[in-house]
Amino acid sequence: MTTTGKQLFTTLTADGKLTLEVAESQFPTPTGNQVLVRMEGAPINPSDLAILTSAADFETAEYSPGKVVAQMPEPFLSGQKGRHGQRLTAGNEGAGEVIATGDSDMAKALLGKRVACVPGHAFSQYAIADAKMCLPLGDHSSEEGASSFVNPMTALGFVETARMEGHSAIIHLAAASNLGQMLNKICLEDGMQLVNIVRKQDHVDLLKALGATHVVNSSDDDYMAQLRAAIKDTGAFLGFDPIGGGQNTDHVLKAMEQVASSQMGEYSRYGSNQDKKMYMYGRLDLGPTILTPSYGLQWQVAGWLLTPFLAKAGMETVVKMRTRVQQNLTTTFASHYKAKVNLEEMLTKPAITDYRQMKTGEKYLVTPWG
Numbered sequence: 001m002t003t004t005g006k007q008l009f010t011t012l013t014a015d016g017k018l019t020l021e022v023a024e025s026q027f028p029t030p031t032g033n034q035v036l037v038r039m040e041g042a043p044i045n046p047s048d049l050a051i052l053t054s055a056a057d058f059e060t061a062e063y064s065p066g067k068v069v070a071q072m073p074e075p076f077l078s079g080q081k082g083r084h085g086q087r088l089t090a091g092n093e094g095a096g097e098v099i100a101t102g103d104s105d106m107a108k109a110l111l112g113k114r115v116a117c118v119p120g121h122a123f124s125q126y127a128i129a130d131a132k133m134c135l136p137l138g139d140h141s142s143e144e145g146a147s148s149f150v151n152p153m154t155a156l157g158f159v160e161t162a163r164m165e166g167h168s169a170i171i172h173l174a175a176a177s178n179l180g181q182m183l184n185k186i187c188l189e190d191g192m193q194l195v196n197i198v199r200k201q202d203h204v205d206l207l208k209a210l211g212a213t214h215v216v217n218s219s220d221d222d223y224m225a226q227l228r229a230a231i232k233d234t235g236a237f238l239g240f241d242p243i244g245g246g247q248n249t250d251h252v253l254k255a256m257e258q259v260a261s262s263q264m265g266e267y268s269r270y271g272s273n274q275d276k277k278m279y280m281y282g283r284l285d286l287g288p289t290i291l292t293p294s295y296g297l298q299w300q301v302a303g304w305l306l307t308p309f310l311a312k313a314g315m316e317t318v319v320k321m322r323t324r325v326q327q328n329l330t331t332t333f334a335s336h337y338k339a340k341v342n343l344e345e346m347l348t349k350p351a352i353t354d355y356r357q358m359k360t361g362e363k364y365l366v367t368p369w370g
Contacts, residue, residue: 003027005125018056022066027126032102040142042094042122044364091122093149095142107131116145125368147335152325155183169193171239176203185332193234227255239278245285249278257295271296279304338362342370
């Protein structure tokens, strides 16, 4: 037997037409360790926008009820050649009630329970999910649990990555985001030093109110001096950058090297021997990443993705992380939403042009049933 419900699909064709549409879909009866979830809430994360909107032009797009067609410019069209012509689903995470299960004991134990899940097609009225990737929410609502995977596990993953690589301090850009606020709380709880980089004074005030010790405003005239002082105080030579484009990572690496060089006993033409590393985990800025030869030779820029990290960390660490999220869902890992939209409303011009800006503290929650 199958279950019928509405689902969001996204298609990019070779001529640059990006189509987002809500259509009726069939959901199979779950088997094995699968569960069928009646979705009640799914957040629109930056990672979802990579497939939803990318760099397409939604100002001049063609809008109709439950459908929008926009033009994808180069080089983004060619850069996504692998998906041309494919009708894809979207929505990394969400929450809802398990209404059917496969025959495994783990799946059966979830029947009738509200869970958070990571199906990869959460912008839908129903979703098939793996029971191993479901988190029972107990008395928590779907709204409280909808964002319990991507941001919480990413923030915890940063701290675990730092420990695995021998660091006791972290630098984080765009630090006033939901994820940034979580990371600040985690670092305070775990004794991990954290340098928060923001671009507005009200973001400085927000993080200071949450107990942050080091908050640097990149809009200030003395930004680099502030950054150097924070790095010197914390010993932070590992950073995480969700922006990607521009010179944000370049500036941090430069400040790291300036601090490290000032602590050297003698000059070296190769720069300091301090390891300096920046992970990019997002592309809030789709422009080129600009790096300048100003940090010696002992530095790295790498990508960071949650799924490969979890595989590397191992099941024991992942279980500990998930348990911590579950126990602190309305405190450390609480998420807040600017607006709620149903599947059709998320494809209107006012909604798309707003949530695609990814402004701090303005996340949208999709409620598939309205």
